Amino acid sequence: MTGKGGVGKTTVSAALGLVAARAGKRTIVAEVARRGDVASAFDREDAEPFHETEIAPGLFHISIDPQDALDEYLRDQLPSGPVAQILIRSRVFALIAAATPGMRELLTVGKLWELALLDRRTPGADAYDLVVVDAPATGHGIALLSAPRTFAAAAGAGPVARQGTIIDATLADPEQTAVVAVAKAEELAVTETGALREALQASMGLALERVVANALDADRFSARQVKLLKEHAEHPAVARALRGHESALRQRSQLTRLRKLTGQVPARLSLHPGGPDLQRLADELEPQLDAAP
Amino acid sequence: MTGVAERLQGKRICIVAGSGGVGKTTASAALALGLAASGKRVAVVTIDPARRLAESLGLEELGNEPRQVERALLEAHGVKLHEDGELWAMMLDPKATFDDLVTRLAPDDTTREDVLDNRIYAQLSSAIAGSQEFTAVAKLYDLDRDGGFDAIVLDTPPSRNALDFLDAPDRISDFFDSKALKLFAVPTSIATRVMSRGTSVVFAILKRLTGVDLLDDVSVLFRSLGGLIDGFRERAAAVKALLSDPATTFLIVTSPEREPIAEAIFFRGKLREARMPFGGLIVNRAAILDEREHDDPAAVRAQLREQLGDPLAAKVAAAYEDLQLLAARDAESIERLKAELDEPDPIVVPRLDGEVQDIEGLLALYRHLSAG
Numbered sequence: 192m193t194g195k196g197g198v199g200k201t202t203v204s205a206a207l208g209l210v211a212a213r214a215g216k217r218t219i220v221a222e223v224a225r226r227g228d229v230a231s232a233f234d235r236e237d238a239e240p241f242h243e244t245e246i247a248p249g250l251f252h253i254s255i256d257p258q259d260a261l262d263e264y265l266r267d268q269l270p271s272g273p274v275a276q277i278l279i280r281s282r283v284f285a286l287i288a289a290a291t292p293g294m295r296e297l298l299t300v301g302k303l304w305e306l307a308l309l310d311r312r313t314p315g316a317d318a319y320d321l322v323v324v325d326a327p328a329t330g331h332g333i334a335l336l337s338a339p340r341t342f343a344a345a346a347g348a349g350p351v352a353r354q355g356t357i358i359d360a361t362l363a364d365p366e367q368t369a370v371v372a373v374a375k376a377e378e379l380a381v382t383e384t385g386a387l388r389e390a391l392q393a394s395m396g397l398a399l400e401r402v403v404a405n406a407l408d409a410d411r412f413s414a415r416q417v418k419l420l421k422e423h424a425e426h427p428a429v430a431r432a433l434r435g436h437e438s439a440l441r442q443r444s445q446l447t448r449l450r451k452l453t454g455q456v457p458a459r460l461s462l463h464p465g466g467p468d469l470q471r472l473a474d475e476l477e478p479q480l481d482a483a484p
Numbered sequence: 485m486t487g488v489a490e491r492l493q494g495k496r497i498c499i500v501a502g503s504g505g506v507g508k509t510t511a512s513a514a515l516a517l518g519l520a521a522s523g524k525r526v527a528v529v530t531i532d533p534a535r536r537l538a539e540s541l542g543l544e545e546l547g548n549e550p551r552q553v554e555r556a557l558l559e560a561h562g563v564k565l566h567e568d569g570e571l572w573a574m575m576l577d578p579k580a581t582f583d584d585l586v587t588r589l590a591p592d593d594t595t596r597e598d599v600l601d602n603r604i605y606a607q608l609s610s611a612i613a614g615s616q617e618f619t620a621v622a623k624l625y626d627l628d629r630d631g632g633f634d635a636i637v638l639d640t641p642p643s644r645n646a647l648d649f650l651d652a653p654d655r656i657s658d659f660f661d662s663k664a665l666k667l668f669a670v671p672t673s674i675a676t677r678v679m680s681r682g683t684s685v686v687f688a689i690l691k692r693l694t695g696v697d698l699l700d701d702v703s704v705l706f707r708s709l710g711g712l713i714d715g716f717r718e719r720a721a722a723v724k725a726l727l728s729d730p731a732t733t734f735l736i737v738t739s740p741e742r743e744p745i746a747e748a749i750f751f752r753g754k755l756r757e758a759r760m761p762f763g764g765l766i767v768n769r770a771a772i773l774d775e776r777e778h779d780d781p782a783a784v785r786a787q788l789r790e791q792l793g794d795p796l797a798a799k800v801a802a803a804y805e806d807l808q809l810l811a812a813r814d815a816e817s818i819e820r821l822k823a824e825l826d827e828p829d830p831i832v833v834p835r836l837d838g839e840v841q842d843i844e845g846l847l848a849l850y851r852h853l854s855a856g
Contacts, residue, residue, distance in 0.1 A: 198505065228743055349691075377839055409803065423792065427774075437837060
């Protein structure tokens, strides 16, 4: 799940996770370098970040930090504990790891890949049916997806290059990986979604699986009703209704742009005036996911 | 209510911080425009490739050096620009700024080339935690020292970790003071020999894992950077001093939504810890009702039934109820922000009709900012 900053990626990721969990899929929502926004959306501020925590029935959460992912990777890869300890404690290593092209992204994506394995490498961990990734905003999101490919190409040989190629094969496989763009019906967010579609095709050869238009105003009035409302615009509630209608009209034209730029009908989620209600968002999303885009 | 102009009285540098998507860039531009209109020579520095905004200011695109927005253009769009007022805009290119810094601090051409051409320099310059933030502040420092501006407004990088921004100078100093760097700041052969056993092991394992032998690149880069240590350290100290200068202030922008609010509270806490100046809170895009808009939705429906017919009156009442809910939630968020940020008087900007993308929009936004 990616999209422009501020469009509600985290909320929509959580709602999608909920839809999957309701359908009986063992699902995890993974945040990338965040402070546990998904957990707090479920009022679970207590959840430990780099730990798979069940936040709703069948729905888990993890927040991935590259440093934690690195420690875990080294423990997994290196036969003896003490050698891994040397690396984990070494400042030089931390510096080199940070300086190595795409290493942070690679480590993050490597952990995401591990979460999605049917035969998990984490001792005693169960497999998930679906991993929902609350990815960073557009450009960084693509950098994350293409990190294994970039790294494999740069490194040429060695275990990391080999692993990069394997991870990339999963990420670039439309049977296993779907990229969902979240947008608001606003000019900049729509433009960025169009750019995302092109960049995704160019860097990964992937198409946008779905587009979700989030936080839409209610589009309530017909043209005839608007005409009548305009005759009574002196009433404050009517004036507000007309302003709301103007906003809905602007959103309508942005939705048309979004459809043209992405070549698909976006799923629509409404703005919840009292704050986003995840159960309701999942209710709205569920039937739209079954329909063809 | 204290408007933004009063809050920036005596301030030369205004750093605008907040979560992504809350309108930081437009708020920064509006603020700069308003200050220019009042007679100041102002530069707005953004990191966002805000193309529409650049175009609306008559600039094809923004570069890494400030460009002046044409006075005639501003006036044609209704800005009453004071005769001394000037508006300049630039978009920060972190890599170019870092390169520029290396170029200036390098003691000689060879050192400069060694650093800039190094295979891992490019990654390193963006990988040292907070280096994007550091370049932003380093640029700010240059503009402040050499630009002759009365005020500079900095739209900060969309960093989720505000700490990176505040800590950037310290991290850069730490990096240049680190043992690792000192170890390499001697010729390669010696470095390899004096390197602790642990470090050699690190490189050997790293090579085994990644298939990349970075030792040579790292040694060459670190040895070259060694010549820049003093320059960087001085610069980092100056930049740090600038961040806590009495003429510097931080404005925090947020929208009344859960995540940006959490970010604003977090950032305020970090400012407090770092003893950096906090200039005020801007709550953008809040739903605000005026005093005539507190009627009960059922009463509204009854009032309109005759003129509109009941079905339409019911729809209007439903829209009204939604708006009241939204306004109530936003009011609650604002109260929470006031308490958590210890800011009794935030600047609240109502949701404007449409997106702010042109000079008229910026002017309208500035009017709200200055009304407080």
